[in-house]
Amino acid sequence: MSADSPIAEIGETPLVPAHVTAAFVSDEVSRVTEQKAPVGWWMVFGVALMFLGVLLVSVGYLVWNGIGSWGNNSPAAWAWDITNFVWWIGIGHAGTLISAVLFLFRQKWRTSVNRFAEAMTIFAVICALLYPTIHVGRIWFLYWALPIPNQMGMWPNFKSPLLWDVFAVSTYFTVSLLFWFVGLIPDFATLRDRAKNVVRKKVYGALALGWRGSNRHWRHYERAYLILAALSTPLVLSVHSVVSFDFATSVMPGWHTTIFPPYFVAGAVFSGFAMVSTLMIICRQVYGLKDIMTMKHLELMNKIMLVTGSLVGYAYSMEFFIAWYSGNEYERYVFINRATGPYAWAYWTMVTCNVVSPQLFWWKRLRTSIPVMFAVSILINIGMWFERFVIIVTTLHRDYLPSSWGMFHPTLVDIGCYTGSLGLFFTLFSLFIRWLPMIAMFEVKAALPGAQPSHHAAHDEHAEPAHGALAVKEA
């Protein structure tokens, strides 16, 4: 798995400078939620709100007027709607991956990133869920897709990948949300105990559920955390696999491919990490959290992007090979059409952004340069959107019968629905930054040098799985 590459160098040098102590951590992190928001925050928040407005208007018009407000047509019955869905879902993968997979792999450096990434996951999934919801022709009957007893005696069709989606994505959302909240409980307690005014005290107090750091609690707590991680790991892999089934189980050339599940997962991790580092870079600049989100963290993430980016590139080439090797003329045409047809520009944008740009990270200088990694992460986000666009639209617009070939042209409402979702995402995210601890304080504390009793490593094997998860191997 992509995450185990950096293991070796972790133990060697500490991730955080010496002056970072438990107290320092809670002060630094809580500060963000306690002080006035900086100008930068207000700017981001304002713009985000504006685009949220755009979203509301576009969606309102869409529902009122019908799907025809979009550019979708026959043959391209799906276009930007599902493109955006898959894009957001993909982004929504990094969070759980970081908090779950890296957790299982004992990657202690995750501690300063995971809270952040999980939040991003949840907001991304919210944006993703928007599209399957509004893309249906009769949204008021959407509940028919759920197994609810009704006077028609009808049930959903469990053979439909779309229904698997419903279950997969909603499960993913719920589990991520629980995971996130569980992680937040002890930090809520911190905020509660630091709070000066009573309102803050009561609000955070309520959220903290009366947490008192009891070791009898920590015991179950850590076990729960471990189990959630163990559950989320296959879940995170399954979700994008299921999303890829929407395409892989169809009969469309260019969709009907066995490579899709791993290919989609890799892509998801790729785009997810890109989005995380974009956001991290912004936040650590705005809030000067350079001591906790260190360059080392960013570098490690860049390495993962390099790996997954290359994986994705491999998938692209393999698709072509298989299409050629299959000898199926329809399959072959689709791929030739992708690279040379009317949508070639989209295809090559995708390749440049996703395969070429991350290769810069082979060089340490580039991989540790803030401007470079920021630019690349943005490029990757764009590239991954185009990947989904290419998969969906270029396959549909020219399939089996040339008589039915056509082109897709987006409308204003299409654009509104997409940019609007970015508005929704950043609104939620800036609210999170403002009011919640963006770094898992108790986890960082636990992972600090000297945070754990010195002589006990020896005689507590029985508790190893629980504690070990958060424990640090002393150098």
Place this chain on the structure above:
Amino acid sequence: MQIFPRSLNYLPLVAALGVAVLGGGVTTGIWYYFSPKNTQVGYAPEQPIHYSHKLHAGELGMDCRYCHANIERSQEAMIPPTQACMGCHAVVKKDSPKLAALRDSWKTGKPVEWVRVHRVADYVFFDHSVHLAAGVGCVSCHGRIDQMDVVRQDQPLNMVWCLECHRNPNPNLRPKDQITNMTWKPSAEEATQLAEVKLRGPQHCSGCHR
């Protein structure tokens, strides 16, 4: 510093109970009140003319097909034309004030505006003739019309209800000559014969939706 009162510790318990009770209540409520059994059955609007099936079909024992004449040949059970009523009421009760509306219609040629009682959704293509041909009696869907002074909807007429019979029609089957008989009960051997019938109504979409 103690922020919350001790009593708040009961919150989880209370919340759990509340959710259970409320959720259960809402579910059963919707289940019952929103079901056609409740919303549809018993609908008995007032008609422009107080026509009593109780009197005509019941006491006078007129056959349904005297008025709903085309029912064995058409998907629609026709509502009798004024003409049909006048067939008798030109002589019987010819001056009854109750029949004023009828006589107007006959004079002016303007139809009597009856209020629809039995209604299936627009996209359901129900065919009377087929059901009669299969041996489903009027009473199965319309109830004891012969006892209704004012026509009332007797069955929910929703999809689940249709499907019940389409899946197992035998309880509603009867000899073709008994179709309009409201009180027919199968004799022992008739019952066994009918139990034999392998008839099944369509359960695929286009059976009823086009």
Place this chain on the structure above:
Amino acid sequence: MSTAGNKQETSSGKRLFWRSLEQKADPQAQHEEAKASDVVKQTISHDELFTLRRRNFLGLSGAMAALVGVEGCVRRPVENIMPYADMPEYINPGVPLHYATATQRNGEALGLVVTTFEGRPTKIEGNPDHPTSLGATDLLAQAGILELYDPERSHAPTHKGVAASFADFDAFVATKLAELQKNGGSGLRVLAQPTNSPTFVRMRAALLAKLPQARVHTYAPVSQSQVLESTRIAFGQPTSVLHDFSQAKVVVALDSDFMMTEPGSVRSARQFASARDMESASGTMNRLYAVEPLFSVTGSNADHRLRLPAQDIARYARALAAELISAHGVQLGAIAPAVQGVATDGIPEHWLKAVASDLAANTGRSLVVAGARQPAAVHALVHALNRALGNAGKTVTYGEALDPTEADNFASIAALASDMAAGKVDTLVILGGNPAHDAPADLHFGDALAKVGTSIHVSSHDEETAALTTWHLPRAHELETWGDLQASTGHYTVQQPMLAPLWGGRSDIEVLGQLAGEPAWRGHDLVQATVTGRGINGELAWRQLLHKGVAEQTFARVLGALEVRDGEVAGALRKLTDAPALSASNLEVVFAADAKMFDGRYANSTWLLELPDPQTRITWDNAALIGPSTAKELGLKSGDMVRLSKDGASVDIVTWVQPGQAPNSIGLTLGWGRKKAGSNGNGHGFDVYPLRTTAAPHFTAGVAVQKLGVTYPLSQVQEHDSMEGRPLAIDATLSEYKEKPNFPEFKSPDPQFAPLWKMQDYSKGNQWGMNVDLNTCNGCNACVIACQAENNVPVVGKEQVARGRSMHWFRIDRYYVGDNEDTPEVAFQPVGCQHCEEAPCENVCPVAATSHSPEGLNDIAYNRCIGTRYCMNNCPYKVRRFNFLNFNQDIPETLQMQKNPNVTVRFRGVVEKCTYCVQRIQKAKSTAKQEGRHWLRDGEVVSACQQVCPTQAITFGDINNPKSVVSTKRRTDRNYALLAEVGARPRTRFLGKIRNPNPEMKS
């Protein structure tokens, strides 16, 4: 639909039906027609429920589902059922009745059977007993039903643009007649369209007898004048020409689109197809040579096609004649010298040698036909050739022409126009037609109208001419009035009204009768008089005539093989001057009747506007068709606006680069660009009449093209012409077929693999399947409209079509085959839902809105669909349509009356597609069950597309019944499945196309 059915009971239907029945029963009823139509108005207007109901079924149901809660408290909205007050005897609410009638089409009668629900006509079919229809119809006839309900038809007479009543008009006529009778009717002119109505002819005679000074002119923009003229030349008398393609082994079509726009196309297409049917006893196949400027439907079906400018066709005809004489000793007598030594440049040699020898080898079994566009001399030569080749009396016969005046078509209107200009016309009666728009431009008919004392215009719409005339009378639709028609075969049909005129209105014969001072001038009386005049006496005979839709005896005198007057023909041929050769600087334009608009009279029909042109696949517009090489020379691309000008007249029109178009020849189709056709037709396409002159009404050279530098957007339903080498519409030559009869199977083999799961058992009961014979399908698109009419398929408009949202359930894909884009071959492939047994669309629907019936139908329940459109993606045939917007919003009441009550009208947000006309299947089953049957007989269910098909290319039925037609078709070698390799096991299968090229034609 039961509820809807009741609604219609209450709708205008009831009253109307009764009236039409009564009319059948009682002639006198006619006199109340005016009153009747008032009743109609009321009954329609007070029927809002019907409107509401009809507008958006699913909309309501959606609301219904959403509002159950509310209903729980307040019950449900009151809904009324309005039964008949006094019910007509035959009527059985919910069960349709069928009436036989006929429609006039381009001087030919087309026998029809009309379906009516409680007096509400909803669908037109062909009359199997009628020789010109043989049970089939064409797309214009199918669209007739929409025309009937067109809410923009004239609603009332107007006098000087002010609404008036028929009473006013009658008063006016009375006074006018009085003064006309004094001067014997001088100054009275009647302009009528060519007719084949005996009653009309009778009335015209009566009028002229009563007012000897009056004159009757005949004009239609598209007419058979030159054919009649040619018979006058060749035989000394104007005759009708009747072809029998079923007997012709070799057909040479000279600029003749006999399958589409020529008279009797339905009959011709059927006969032609029958001579191509491989599975027929003979198993032999006819061969068609087409020589034409435009790429016509007929040309698309030719085995060999030579693209030649219209002006060169005459040259070719003569060269061919010369070749026949010299090489094959065909006797043309005095004609011979007139055809010698014609320049043959532009005509490949084998097109003379091979064609001539083919003709000569099939004397008596060949046929030469020429199109209405070609000069009389060419037709005369054709008559001579057919005579010389021994075809006369076999593959072509001549009959007495019912309306010889048509021969003078253009001369006649020219004379009228000059008289009008000279102020010689005091009263002008225009019966039908729209001369102000479609008369030759050089006559300036519109201006001339101003000089006419009183002008009376009788037509369906308040169109261009109506605006310029003193009086305008609504012209009753053919389904609204009594009339009669005589087919060129001599078969006689009485047109009976299905309903009283929706907005009043009179027929031509009525107005004519009125002018002729007939006391009983009502259509019914006039027609009955004609009928009795023809020796059909008594109520029973009359009723039989109405019932069967065609009289027992035929009336036109069949003249058989006539002697050809060689001298006259030669004379006519000598008059033909060889025009200078065409070039990019000396272009020719060819005027053609449009496949949809014809001459413009159907311009307001949304169905026709949205129907893709069979050849160009363009909707909602026409275009100047230019061949690829010529376009290159002129530097034009499809979509460029150009100005075509000649002698001061000019037309701005969009160009379309049309493969197969003759070099240096530009094809223009008539009937578009109407100014006052109605809100649908106005401003769609481009009016080309301004270029049309009495001198050259059919084609003219010396036209200059000027590129305007702007482009114009065109909406196409098919943007890609090539099959990309995929095995889709599979074809082979006759010889290939002979050695490998199952050739399609090699290209599209059925996958043979062991099933991964337990397959469904489709071995019991009726199993529905369809076969489409690509060999006989000629791509006329009638099926598309038939399906639209039967299944309430909505119209989406030009802009939506451009977006790729056309809703047609059934479409005809048109592919070009061959490398040279100037001379491609055409492959038509009709595609509807293939009803796959392992339907990919079903697997992916999350709500199971589409699933399979035990009889193998791919069902779709609109009311279950939530519109994820996943099924559309996963359909390899792309036959699923989605209501992207609410295309059924605010349909005018009268158009709602057209809707088929047995098919749901779909709301926005749901997917729809071909259902194999499941409503017809269910109807048949219902009947069967009433009769205690559980197995339907073959032919008991006929799909709409199958029923309309003139060539019987589509067969539908029970594939479980080994004796059914469809099963036998499936057993033939040519049978294959489209995209079989996908493994969806489609129920619709195709029969490979076979071309019959002449080995000697090595082009």
Place this chain on the structure above:
Amino acid sequence: MSEQATSKRPVVYLAEYDSPDAIIHAAEGVRDAGYEKWDVHSPYPVHGMDAAMGLPDSGLGWIVLLCGLTGVTAAVVMIQWMNGIDYPLVIGGKPPDAIPSMVPIMFELTVLLSAFGAVFGMLGLNALPRHHHPVFYSDRFEAFSHDKFFISIEVEDKKFDKEKTKQLLESLHSTHVELVEEEVA
């Protein structure tokens, strides 16, 4: 402040520590002294503390396993009944009760219910949420979520003795020992 107030009743001893090492030794002390109703409070899970307190392994896993099994069963039963038994429709020519297409949802429901089991099971075992607790009377205690460590011994413990317990805690090098009292109702 609670010390000065009148008519108070002691509820818990709070002993404060600065380092993980200190607290873990102290915990072992208290454990060996045989107390039962006592607890350790730390800003983050302290490595080896369970052993130091002599706590058994968490039984949460079993709850999750149970929920997971419920999830997979629910999925199978639901799909088979809805598509296979109650209203079997022919979809794409496949058997209505086909197994393969059930797998994804079986998996998802397993995970979903397991997750619920893990979270709500944890809260259940921890008797959370519990917003009111004696330790919160102490103001110093608020530091537990910052960087301090505490041992709390409740009066309910049968070995609890105002003096002995205090001595024990002091003997375990507590930086500050506090008897938390609450007002008697």
